[in-house]
Amino acid sequence: MTACRLTLAALAVALSLTTQAQALVLRGRVVDLDGKPATDARLQIVGHAPRLAIRTPSGEFEQPLAGEPAQVEIAVIDGSLEVLYPLDGRVAVPRDESVIVTVVVDKHERASINELLAARLVRLEAALDANGVRYDAARDSLSRALEQIMGRLDLDEASLRRSVTFQREQAATAPEILRTVDTYLRELKDLRDGFRHFAPLAVRERAALDALQMAMQEYSAAFTALSDNRRAFASKILEYWPAPRDEVVAGKLADVYLEAVENIHEPLILPLNPPLIVLQRAHGDQRPGRDEIAAAAAEIVAAAADIDRRLPALEQRARELHDALGR
Secondary structure, three states: OHHHHHHHHHHHHHHHHHHHHHOOEEEEEEEOOOOOEOOOOOEEEOOOEOOOOOOOOOOEEEEEOOOOOOEEEEEEOOOOEEEEEOHHHEEEOOOOOOOEEEEEEEEOHHHHHHHHHHHHHHHHHHHHHHOOOOOOOOOOOOOHHHHHHHHHHOOOHHHHHHHHHHHHHHHHHHHHHHHHHHHHHHHHHHHHHHHHHHHHHHOOOHHHHHHHHHHHHHHHHHHHHHHHOHHHHHHHHHHHOOOOHHHHHHHHHHHHHHHHHHHHHHHHHHHHHHHHHHHHHOOOOOOOOHHHHHHHHHHHHHHHHHHHHHHHHHHHHHHHHHHHHHO
16 A cells, blocks of 8 residues: 555656646747837747747747757748847747747848848939939849849849839838828817817807818718728738738738728718708708707717727727838
């Protein structure tokens, strides 16, 4: 019996040690060269995790490890990025699991140099265009000095010219997207203020009704521009932004549309057409009853409070889109 108890005790200790070994966790945070969370990075811990689950928006991860390794290797899954730090991707596993290791990722050095040269050529194009000189860096001849640099670094000319085209399109598209979103935000706030301030006065004053209708027209124009360009914006992002950044930017843009269209325009703005018509009729020959007019004005004023409740989420999505396009 004593021998049996000793055997069971030894087995329990062995199982406990095995469980402890399996429970070792590596905690870390993935950032880019600007120190911002690189939530779009696709990384693995070789031999331990085929894909790291990187949290948004912090860039942090917690990964259980098999056994008790003193060191692990973090590697990229696709070829668009490389691990710059720790060197060679090798991480010493802290025994203290509260320690958070820092992992820095960025484009491959060759790709980074290629994009820097392309950005310089795009700036040259812009400077020449501003002074009436036509130069197409994606097609026209390159300088001898640049060709020599490319030769020494073994850079591909076709890849450089493709980068020029992509950066040129990004430089044109990003401001257009942000301008469209910012205009919609501004007109939405103006419309909210119009609902709050002009709707009660529009019951009696024609000038207040005209101001309310003007705010509605300007909002409608901004919403139409946002809505009509949705597919074009998404298509350009997927075509001219490099992977995996294209999916991140496209996702941020989709989040803006979700808030603007499905959470604000459709449930809060569209249903106001009937009460707005009631206010218009209040200044015509077939004036509705006093209660109907008052109810219409109250419904419009209430919509201002509804917009206030949804607006912070849209503003947050817009900031995230600004950040994604600014990287």
